[in-house]
Amino acid sequence: MLLLKNITKRFPGVLALDDVSIEIRPNEIVGLIGENGAGKSTLMKLLTGAYRQDAGAMTLNGKPLVIRNPRDATSKGIAMVYQEQSILPNLTVAENLFLGREKDFVALGRLNWSKLERAARKELATVHLDIDPLTLCEDLSFGQRQMVELARALSLASHGTPIILLDEPTSMLEAAEIKILFRLVAELKSRASFVFVSHRLDELLSLSDRVYVMKDGKVVADMPAADASAAQLHELMVGRSQHSEYYRESLQKPCRSEVALSVRDASLGHAFKEVSFEVHGGEVFGVAGVVGSGREELCRVIAGLERLDAGEINVGTTRLRPQANHAVALGIGYVPCERKVEGLVTQMSVAQNLTLPRLRAVSRGGVIHKASERSMANEWIHRLHIKTPGPDASCRNLSGGNQQKVVLAKWRFAGSRILVLDHPTRGLDVGAKEEVYQLIRELTAEGVAVVLTGDTLEEILGLSHRVMVMRDGRVQTILPCAVGHKPSQVEVIEHMV
């Protein structure tokens, strides 16, 4: 149905797509995987008309295809469900579904709300979402908002057999929501084709019919999912086989006796109440809980971004003030879940972002010394294998995973002694994840304390010395979790829900 032939796309200093050929058949789910920076998003952006290829051609149902912009893409039946959701939270579900198409619902200069509501109900039924179309989107759960996006994409691209692009749709979802999404996509396959981008190899194999593996801008494999294994995909995309010890458990050292961080009777609004714990030097302290359990807010409080209603947080003998710069001064580094909003100044370069928390190290006489800034940055680019044309490249143009590496490198450069990692491996490919796990082990061996809330329970259990389980803002239990004493996932889930 859709054919991409010998597509090349170049950015300054980067060959993002190098002679890529891909085909998408009717009613098929095509999985797309590759390391961070392999070119997946660039490919999606070509298909939605955000970019034009430098060379190569596309055809749709045998006819030459030129996509001028996203609206043109949807008119040709290609629509995208964005990972960092594109719906407007302050509008209703119905308004979001028909955003830009309001004129179909206007009579005599006025919006016909009941017509809009009826049409919205119909669209919501296609994704089995039983909600009032006049609900504000900000009142929906993340999973529900994603369903609204999917319904919107399907209704926009209602031309022939639509092609729906799903960019890491599961990265922000809980296990139960993922199940619902997968069931729905499998059902919708009878009326649409899907391109599914994911870094989770098992998921990709379970949902897709066929899989393309990309590496350094090239397609290196195309195979039926039934013939592929996760280990094989790992090797194809990373170029080496998966480390037998994924979480580097053998590198875990007993933590130190000194307390690096203590949280006492901390309460914050509706988010959490009377939370107390201590984290030791060299310890990975995992925080588990479902979305809404209070774990994300807890991370923000330790980073100095929120003011507690009661209780206190101490680093050594110093009480933390609710100011991000005080947290940084006390040696706390924060890797936020929303890296583009809070983790980076995206319009600044890689070097500027990397050195931002410790400008003094690259300044002379109060003036930033560009050559030292660049050479520091080069060192970290090299150490963390950050894929960038150079230290002066704008962070905005890095792939998602490489942006995350810049955030991690920044705190490493700052010499932080306490790291708060909120989903540090979200959006990272399997190889990059292993590098982060290795880095966490190295940091803790040096005595750095880590507060970790992870993408999966397996990840939290794999890395932590102890795991605190939160439910509805309360601490349920703190379980020992060092190697040889790991609780089972079931045991932890029982405390979570």
Ligand SMILES: Nc1ncnc2c1ncn2[C@@H]1O[C@H](COP(=O)(O)OP(=O)(O)OP(=O)(O)O)[C@@H](O)[C@H]1O
């Ligand atoms: N607008 C741009 N300007 C310059 N370089 C870019 C731009 N967009 C992407 N790149 C570069 O092109 C390469 C491919 O990036 P792309 O975002 O397609 O990777 P990806 O496979 O989606 O990675 P990830 O899994 O991390 O999201 C990267 O090296 C990236 O830095």
